Amino acid sequence: MHLLEGKGVTKYFGGLAAVSGVDFYVDKGEILGLIGPNGAGKTTLFNAISAALKPTRGKIFFKGRDITPLPAYRICRLGIARTFQTVKIFPHVPVIRNVMVGALFGTGHRLSAREALKKAEEVLEFVDLTDYKDVPAGDLTLANQKRLEVARALATDPELLLLDELMAGLTPTEVAEASGDIQQLRQRGITIIMIEHVMQAIMSVSDRIIVLDYGKKIAEGTPQEVAANEKVIEVYLGEECDVAS
């Protein structure tokens, strides 16, 4: 049984098929990359998995259980956490309490305030934000706000973590750091699906990659297979020449 499996996932916005009949899966311990041009439907697929929106058709299974009808908070408590392409933090709330939200509400079992604080401090340490723990989250730099989102997601004790363009807008050094962090998360037993435009990063980190274009899955395989795939090269030609590099 796959950890997460989607069957024929489809989402229409009016007449537009943002995601169209996509089958996908991810196995425990894997890092799955999700790439595709702008507007390909990557974020929409994340939204469908995390129940930010209901798919028009198709079903999504988590550990064999149909989670399609569940609301977002239940999905989170089951063990699927996410970050957002445009960061969604609680700006006037101190950093530590942003993370405590995840620990207090998202784990699926009830933590005391003390346990939640401990957990929050732990994950802040992991993302290296301990120095900022009492600062209002809105005062952080964008790079740090992204780390905070990761911390909040981690505080919910996820089995599966969905990262939506974590590396966009980061400096090369920060990208390298983030890649290291992702590998480390996998070592902790967390399965990851990541959307990324930074090709070099996703090619080096992912075990397997799925390519979307106009809502359809056009390729799937190891980074090498995908990079050599004709359709993929065609789609990316003239847009980004990163794939080859």
Add this chain to the structure above:
Amino acid sequence: MGKFALTKNRIVSLAILVVILVFLALLPTITKGYLVTLVADMMRYAVLTVAWVVFCAPTGYLSLATAAFYGLGFYVAAVFNGPLPFAVVIIIAGVVAFIVALLIGLLTLRLRGVYFTIFTFAVVLLVNNVVLEVERLVTGTRGRFVETETAQTAFYAMLVVLIATLLTAVLIRRSRYGLALQSIGEYEEAAAHSGINVVMTKVLVFATTSVFMGMAGAIIATRRTYIDPGIAFNMTTSFLPVLMAMFGGMGNLVGPVIGAAVFTYIGETLLTRFPDLYMLIFGVVLILAILFMPAGILGLGQQLWRKVKGGRRAPA
């Protein structure tokens, strides 16, 4: 976390609180006149404002439904006071307000921003008209008479409800639900994806705070002999707590209480001294307050205090 550690500030605040409560408890034994009514009125608005602030301030959901729950309290008093003991009547008013607020919450709290506000406004009109129609069918009249209570009884009842409101407010704000409400206000979508059951949190807290609005209504109704839907569901009851909260500041619970007390006092004074100009002066005072005290009286006080302290410390 040392959440309940007795810091110096906390001891001072506690001492002040105890002095105020003792003063309030003794007030009706010292004087029987106008002051008792005035302070009871201040407490009524403090209940409404604090109850309103607990839900609306952190979430940013601006509810105008206060008058609906308050007015239902009036009708519970009209129907049950006399046949049932006053204390029981107040509890029934709270239960009725809770149930109606649950229903309203389930219907409206999926709406956001101005849609929510307009819907809660419409709810008051709806309840008003439903009660009016029911009254026409059942009693064949517009209004009802209420079994009255003495000013002193009403005063003590309101004091108890105020204390209950404040305790509930403190408990909610300190608990995990306080953080949940704040997260919902700051970014509802992120709150949901972090595991908060957004709908249930909103509906339950909304309904819980409505309990006190209903109770306040039941108490005030017993100080009037006659009520009708126009009196019970007067929209002013929805607007005043919002203004009082803005006037006092919403950063903590002291602000709304001070806002309610000062606002009530100003209102009463203006009404007795300048009955013709009352609304005009009141309006101007309010606009000035909002323009020049964005964080309310309390915010202004804190600002002045910092200046005084800073001034003392600054080397010449």
